[in-house]
Amino acid sequence: MSVGLNPRFRFDSLVVGATNRLAVTAARAVAEQPGVIYNPLLIYAPPGLGKTHLLTAIGHLALAKRPGSVVEYLTMDDFNEDYHAAVAAGRGDAWRQRFLATEVLLLDDVQFLAGRREMQAELLRLIDALQRENRQIVLASDRPPAEIEQLDERLMRRFGGGLIADIVSPDFETRVAILRRTAEERQTAFLAGVLEAVARTPIESVRELLGVLNRLVAEQAVTERPLTPERVRALLGIDAAAAATAAVEVVAEVTETVVAAAEESSTARDEFGTFLAELQATLEAQVENWRLGAERAVADFGARGFATRRLEQLLGDTPPAEPDVVIRQYEADVERLEAIAEEIAALAPELVESQTLRDPDALAAAELLLDDAKYRTLPLPGPVDAFSLETLTETPGNRMAVHGARTAASEPGVRYNPLVLVGPPGSGKTHLMHGIGVALQAAGMSRVACLGAGEFSDMLIAAIERNAVPSFRARFRRVNALCLDDVQLIAGRERTQEELFLLFNALSERGTQMVFTSSRRPAELVGLAPRLVSRLEGGLVATLEAPPRRERRMSGAVQGPAFRNAERVIWEWPDVLDRVIEEWR
Amino acid sequence: MPLVNYAARELTCKVVYYGPGRSGKTTNLQYIFDRVPAVRRGEMISLATQGDRTLFFDFLPLDLGTIAGFSVRLQLYTVPGQTYYRATRRLVLQGADGVVFVADSQSRRMDDNLESLRDLQENLLEHGMEPRTMPTVLQYNKQDLPTELIHAMPAMDDALNFRSAPSFGADALRGVGVFESLKAVSGLLLRRLAAEVPSA
Numbered sequence: 001m002s003v004g005l006n007p008r009f010r011f012d013s014l015v016v017g018a019t020n021r022l023a024v025t026a027a028r029a030v031a032e033q034p035g036v037i038y039n040p041l042l043i044y045a046p047p048g049l050g051k052t053h054l055l056t057a058i059g060h061l062a063l064a065k066r067p068g069s070v071v072e073y074l075t076m077d078d079f080n081e082d083y084h085a086a087v088a089a090g091r092g093d094a095w096r097q098r099f100l101a102t103e104v105l106l107l108d109d110v111q112f113l114a115g116r117r118e119m120q121a122e123l124l125r126l127i128d129a130l131q132r133e134n135r136q137i138v139l140a141s142d143r144p145p146a147e148i149e150q151l152d153e154r155l156m157r158r159f160g161g162g163l164i165a166d167i168v169s170p171d172f173e174t175r176v177a178i179l180r181r182t183a184e185e186r187q188t189a190f191l192a193g194v195l196e197a198v199a200r201t202p203i204e205s206v207r208e209l210l211g212v213l214n215r216l217v218a219e220q221a222v223t224e225r226p227l228t229p230e231r232v233r234a235l236l237g238i239d240a241a242a243a244a245t246a247a248v249e250v251v252a253e254v255t256e257t258v259v260a261a262a263e264e265s266s267t268a269r270d271e272f273g274t275f276l277a278e279l280q281a282t283l284e285a286q287v288e289n290w291r292l293g294a295e296r297a298v299a300d301f302g303a304r305g306f307a308t309r310r311l312e313q314l315l316g317d318t319p320p321a322e323p324d325v326v327i328r329q330y331e332a333d334v335e336r337l338e339a340i341a342e343e344i345a346a347l348a349p350e351l352v353e354s355q356t357l358r359d360p361d362a363l364a365a366a367e368l369l370l371d372d373a374k375y376r377t378l379p380l381p382g383p384v385d386a387f388s389l390e391t392l393t394e395t396p397g398n399r400m401a402v403h404g405a406r407t408a409a410s411e412p413g414v415r416y417n418p419l420v421l422v423g424p425p426g427s428g429k430t431h432l433m434h435g436i437g438v439a440l441q442a443a444g445m446s447r448v449a450c451l452g453a454g455e456f457s458d459m460l461i462a463a464i465e466r467n468a469v470p471s472f473r474a475r476f477r478r479v480n481a482l483c484l485d486d487v488q489l490i491a492g493r494e495r496t497q498e499e500l501f502l503l504f505n506a507l508s509e510r511g512t513q514m515v516f517t518s519s520r521r522p523a524e525l526v527g528l529a530p531r532l533v534s535r536l537e538g539g540l541v542a543t544l545e546a547p548p549r550r551e552r553r554m555s556g557a558v559q560g561p562a563f564r565n566a567e568r569v570i571w572e573w574p575d576v577l578d579r580v581i582e583e584w585r
Numbered sequence: 586m587p588l589v590n591y592a593a594r595e596l597t598c599k600v601v602y603y604g605p606g607r608s609g610k611t612t613n614l615q616y617i618f619d620r621v622p623a624v625r626r627g628e629m630i631s632l633a634t635q636g637d638r639t640l641f642f643d644f645l646p647l648d649l650g651t652i653a654g655f656s657v658r659l660q661l662y663t664v665p666g667q668t669y670y671r672a673t674r675r676l677v678l679q680g681a682d683g684v685v686f687v688a689d690s691q692s693r694r695m696d697d698n699l700e701s702l703r704d705l706q707e708n709l710l711e712h713g714m715e716p717r718t719m720p721t722v723l724q725y726n727k728q729d730l731p732t733e734l735i736h737a738m739p740a741m742d743d744a745l746n747f748r749s750a751p752s753f754g755a756d757a758l759r760g761v762g763v764f765e766s767l768k769a770v771s772g773l774l775l776r777r778l779a780a781e782v783p784s785a
Contacts, residue, residue: 271760272620279649
């Protein structure tokens with residue numbers, strides 16, 4: 001379906017010359033593959049140089065290639081009036097839908113957008129909508145966009161994103177060719193040199209040039225005598241100076257053989273020019289397949305949520321050296337991103353929404369994110385299973401602590417949270433802490449972390465070095481129970497205390513059981529932040545007394561099971577020997 | 586294969602005009618040479634005998650300017666048609682991207698046409714080029730001669746065009762069919778190039 005297409009304006013009735021070749025080639029390309037190559041295409045030229053012809057020719061060719069498609073041609077004035085009529089009738093949406101249904105929209109005289117903010121905004125929306133749907137939009141203006149007054153910068157950018165082609169006044173040969181073709185269409189023969197004389201007039205507009213030709217056709221019909229070049233010059237009022245300037249050419253004109261040679265030369269140039277224009281169209285359509293591929297890739301990957309900057313740059317003004325390599329690399333990067341995203345989804349679902357995983361230009365960052373996800377899921381040090389609550393000897397000095405430990409193990413996070421075990425070295429607090437961890441694991445709890453407060457601090461320092469504190473936090477916040485030995489070791493370490501404070505709050509909110517050991521009550525520790533002190537003191541603080549020397553041999557860590565699995569104990573609890581020595585002393 | 590230099594953005598294609606002796610191959614090139622603006626073409630190199638028969642080959646480089654960001658050049662060659670220059674023909678055919686087979690439409694030259702076509706096929710195969718996929722157009726020259734002396738287009742097609750290649754009637758002296766043939770073979774080889782250039 002076509003709206004408003006003048007049947008006379010087609011590509012085969014257009015004379016192609018050096019001054020309009022780019023515009024014609026681009027126009028052919030968009031007519032053959034609407035919405036694919038140059039979108040939008042903007043053609044600008046002074047009045048009378050064939051903009052409307054070209055726009056209409058695009059419409060005809062697009063329809064010939066795809067019969068049944070919707071092609072609409074209208075001037076900016078029509079566009080404007082239709083819009084206001086639609087708005088007045090309360091049918092603004094219908095107006096928009098009408099244009100969204102077109103496959104090729106041809107808008108003439110867009111210079112009349114000057115100062116019309118409302119229409120500019122509508123056109124902007126329309127261009128965006130049409131581009132999204134791969135519909136072609138072609139615009140014509142009598143001046144370059146930069147010279148259209150008060151043109152919205154966003155519109156300028158949209159125009160620049162497609163192709164802007166200009167047409168300037170045709171050269172002498174092209175003017176002769178246009179005049180000859182038109183004379184043939186009018187079935188009028190002129191003497192040699194007549195059309196050349198017309199072509200030499202200082203008229204720039206082809207439309208006006210054809211007006212002159214019409215006058216000559218009429219003149220010749222009325223006088224019934226062939227017009228001579230001299231008569232034509234007299235009729236057109238070409239002044240003496242101009243005539244003098246053209247004197248050399250006049251000599252050529254009167255020499256029949258020279259005129260014939262000039263005609264042949266002109267025809268010859270036309271023949272090669274046509275060949276070149278058609279070949280250009282073929283090459284544009286064929287060799288630039290990568291461009292179509294890139295545009296398709298932009299649409300496809302864009303729709304899947306991937307950033308397409310790299311491909312958009314590919315489609316910029318300067319074609320890259322090896323576009324297919326760039327496209328293949330982009331696809332490979334997207335494939336890798338998808339694999340990374342899948343792996344991360346399994347490891348750390350909270351990271352999967354990261355925009356990094358949608359940006360092939362940030363593949364290196366995505367790899368780091370995967371490392372981060374892996375780090376987050378690395379198991380934290382667990383309890384040493386040699387220390388169980390069952391192997392602990394209950395004494396009057398540790399009764400309350402043992403009770404607290406057993407309760408924490410049987411009802412984690414419910415009654416004594418946090419449980420803070422306080423005692424001097426050798427009192428068995430570490431044994432108790434690990435015992436709780438072992439009991440929780442035995443009850444089926446996963447991710448039970450048991451580690452020294454010094455180790456916690458060292459891990460934080462390593463994370464700061466790697467700029468990976470969020471991963472450090474995420475790793476600890478995944479635990480289902482946290483047992484931290486020797487809290488007194490972080491006294492004076494402000495950053496560690498801050499992280500512990502944040503972790504405490506997060507785990508507390510989730511009801512995660514926490515067990516701490518300390519050589520002194522938290523309130524007595526110098527260098528421990530009051531906010532941490534209050535939280536530790538807010539749970540159950542159970543003290544353990546050092547057992548008499550004779551009982552030590554039979555108690556806790558030095559009992560048989562620890563040594564039956566000595567290698568593992570040393571591996572998982574590197575300071576066990578120090579503790580044993582301390583126990584023995 | 587067309588020579589594609591992505592770094593320099595250059596595309597160079599070799600088109601060979603093949604056919605029996607005196608069928609009009611050099612005339613084709615001469616016509617093109619006369620029609621192409623001087624800035625667009627190099628010198629036409631013609632090694633000819635005194636009788637103006639092509640001795641070795643004609644060569645006409647054409648600069649088509651920048652198309653789709655590529656500086657495009659066509660190199661047009663003719664081969665000597667006479668039977669005894671087979672080795673030269675094979676040499677010229679090497680590296681061809683497209684072939685314009687210029688047949689003589691005169692009835693009495695049909696055997697020469699057929700022999701030349703066979704020769705073309707053999708030479709292509711010797712170079713490891715597949716005749717079925719080589720971009721080829723057929724030009725039936727001298728269609729301007731009296732009809733009683735020539736085969737009309739359908740008869741020429743029946744006799745020579747068993748692969749349904751694009752075919753053109755021509756009068757190379759006056760340029761009829763010359764640019765049409767060149768355009769067709771250029772289009773075919775560019776399409777082939779596009780198919781071979783990996784795209785997204």
